[in-house]
Amino acid sequence: MTESSPVVPRKDDSVLVTEAKAGNYAAFEALVSRYEKKIYRLGLNLTGNPEDAEDVLQEAFLKAFAHLAEFREDARFYTWLVRIAINEGLMKLRKRRSDKAVPIEDAVGEEGEIIPREFTDWKPNPEQLYAQGEMETILQNAAQGLSPGFRAVFLLRDVEGLSTEETAQLLNLTEGAVKARLFRARLQLREGLSKVFKRG
Amino acid sequence: MNLLNCKDCLKEISSYLDGEMEPDLKRHLEEHLSLCHHCQVVFDSARKTIELYCDGRLFPLPLEVRDRLHRALRRRWEEKAS
Numbered sequence: 445m446t447e448s449s450p451v452v453p454r455k456d457d458s459v460l461v462t463e464a465k466a467g468n469y470a471a472f473e474a475l476v477s478r479y480e481k482k483i484y485r486l487g488l489n490l491t492g493n494p495e496d497a498e499d500v501l502q503e504a505f506l507k508a509f510a511h512l513a514e515f516r517e518d519a520r521f522y523t524w525l526v527r528i529a530i531n532e533g534l535m536k537l538r539k540r541r542s543d544k545a546v547p548i549e550d551a552v553g554e555e556g557e558i559i560p561r562e563f564t565d566w567k568p569n570p571e572q573l574y575a576q577g578e579m580e581t582i583l584q585n586a587a588q589g590l591s592p593g594f595r596a597v598f599l600l601r602d603v604e605g606l607s608t609e610e611t612a613q614l615l616n617l618t619e620g621a622v623k624a625r626l627f628r629a630r631l632q633l634r635e636g637l638s639k640v641f642k643r644g
Numbered sequence: 645m646n647l648l649n650c651k652d653c654l655k656e657i658s659s660y661l662d663g664e665m666e667p668d669l670k671r672h673l674e675e676h677l678s679l680c681h682h683c684q685v686v687f688d689s690a691r692k693t694i695e696l697y698c699d700g701r702l703f704p705l706p707l708e709v710r711d712r713l714h715r716a717l718r719r720r721w722e723e724k725a726s
């Protein structure tokens with residue numbers, strides 16, 4: 445699937461934000477259309493279920509709309525939006541977990557060593573071997589095996605492309621903690637997916 | 645000679661994925677990867693893991709979810725305008 449192909453030259457986010465602040469709904473809607481897919485996917489990967497993902501999506505854009513006047517135009521709109529969305533998602537997870545009294549951070553902490561156990565080559569192009577729905581389930585299951593704080597770091601850094609610094613600020617972590625979590629998250633996801641994708 | 649062992653190599657895998665590495669260490673790591681199948685597999689599959697989660701074809705936004713979003717936003721916009 446391709447991103448919507450612009451017929452008219454694509455306006456910068458900052459231009460759209462200025463227009464939206466001035467009361468132009470079409471400009472705001474253009475911003476929404478630009479990022480709704482990514483925010484939905486972020487919500488889905490973070491929460492692991494479509495209902496929560498839809499809530500995250502709606503709440504993120506409603507809050508963005510409500511606080512648009514406070515948005516500083518020298519910041520990146522997408523980073524700002526991701527910050528709102530990730531906070532919504534983490535809040536949802538906290539609510540869900542409060543029943544079970546499980547803390548949002550896992551008990552292992554940052555230093556716990558991840559030792560790779562799967563050393564078998566993967567089948568080439570696993571994405572071509574599974575139907576889309578199967579692949580999505582496989583990825584979701586692996587992601588849900590991480591604790592939310594680690595999942596959030598992985599999604600922000602590796603999927604949304606935020607910098608270590610941005611991720612640290614957003615999640616209230618040191619940059620060292622972001623790196624340590626990212627390392628563990630990547631290896632743990634890899635380990636989970638290896639069980640499915642290994643040759644043999 | 646300054647050869648890395650597997651443990652040291654795996655510790656650096658994440659920095660290597662990020663391309664954040666001083667040239668000397670990078671050279672040693674690449675040397676190790678070229679000789680060690682295990683570490684090569686870990687590195688390749690970690691990179692592939694990231695690629696899969698970034699695949700834009702997965703997790704599409706359902707049309708009805710998009711509709712509900714745009715209706716909710718439009719409603720909020722009109723409330724504010726009135």
Ligand SMILES: [Zn+2]
Pocket residue numbers: 649650651653676680681682683684
């Ligand atoms: Zn090795």
